[in-house]
Amino acid sequence: MVLFFGPPGSGKGTQAKKLSLEKGWPQLSTGDMLRAAIQESSSIGLRAKSFMDRGELVPDQVVIELIAERICHSDCAYGFILDGFPRNRSQAVALNDLLALGHKQIDFAIYFKIEQEQLILRLSGRRICLECRAMYHIQSAPPKLVGICDFCGKKLVQRVDDQPEVIQNRLVVYYQETEPLVEFYRTQNKLEVLNAGQTPEAVALDLMRVLK
Numbered sequence: 001m002v003l004f005f006g007p008p009g010s011g012k013g014t015q016a017k018k019l020s021l022e023k024g025w026p027q028l029s030t031g032d033m034l035r036a037a038i039q040e041s042s043s044i045g046l047r048a049k050s051f052m053d054r055g056e057l058v059p060d061q062v063v064i065e066l067i068a069e070r071i072c073h074s075d076c077a078y079g080f081i082l083d084g085f086p087r088n089r090s091q092a093v094a095l096n097d098l099l100a101l102g103h104k105q106i107d108f109a110i111y112f113k114i115e116q117e118q119l120i121l122r123l124s125g126r127r128i129c130l131e132c133r134a135m136y137h138i139q140s141a142p143p144k145l146v147g148i149c150d151f152c153g154k155k156l157v158q159r160v161d162d163q164p165e166v167i168q169n170r171l172v173v174y175y176q177e178t179e180p181l182v183e184f185y186r187t188q189n190k191l192e193v194l195n196a197g198q199t200p201e202a203v204a205l206d207l208m209r210v211l212k
């Protein structure tokens with residue numbers, strides 16, 4: 001079991017998707033789960049939307065319940081990738097407790113380390129497909145046709161929380177709430193630091209070295 005944490009735009013989702021395809025471990029992204037809940041207008045989605053639109057963390061109870069339910073699915077039996085969970089100390093403690101119930105534990109907590117200037121460029125240029133969840137960047141990973149998903153032909157959109165003022169708030173929240181997990185996992189001897197400021201290919205190679 002591995003978990004990815006790091007600032008918004010550090011490339012967690014990009015690498016989680018790739019690793020999931022290579023290893024067959026499901027990618028459990030709380031961000032994707034919450035966006036799907038919003039699209040479905042479920043009660044969780046209605047509760048989460050205002051927090052996400054402002055770049056705040058959704059209440060712990062909501063995301064802990066989502067993960068507790070998801071890791072019981074049969075596809076998680078042989079491993080999974082947590083992408084964006086936990087995001088603060090209480091979520092990290094809850095995760096350890098949940099895994100301990102099944103006599104399991106996290107193998108690696110992988111910290112995506114990157115300078116803040118790179119994040120703004122990555123986030124402001126990101127475009128996503130709400131239909132098939134494919135992700136693009138207008139400069140570094142553009143679609144073949146501007147604004148159209150290569151895979152399903154649907155129109156690409158910019159995430160509401162990728163607007164400049166929301167990006168700033170997400171960064172503030174990240175450094176206050178999530179960055180302290182570096183010490184949390186260092187103390188537990190689970191921490192691996194990845195240089196996330198490289199090309200996606202170089203980051204993927206470093207990740208494979210860590211997981212070997």
Ligand code: AP5
Nearest residue numbers: 008009010011012013014030031058084122126137199200
């Ligand atoms: P979430 O969707 O998890 O967003 P995030 O953690 O802020 O991370 P991002 O998805 O923005 O970035 P990423 O690191 O995955 O980078 P990506 O690979 O996409 O969460 C959204 C919201 O949901 C939160 O703000 C919160 O409200 C809520 N939430 C989620 N989990 C929660 C939790 N546990 N508790 C409470 N609330 C929670 O890449 C970004 C861009 O960069 C892309 O365009 C990509 O193509 C490009 N790129 C990627 N890698 C590289 C590279 N190496 N070089 C150049 N470009 C790259």
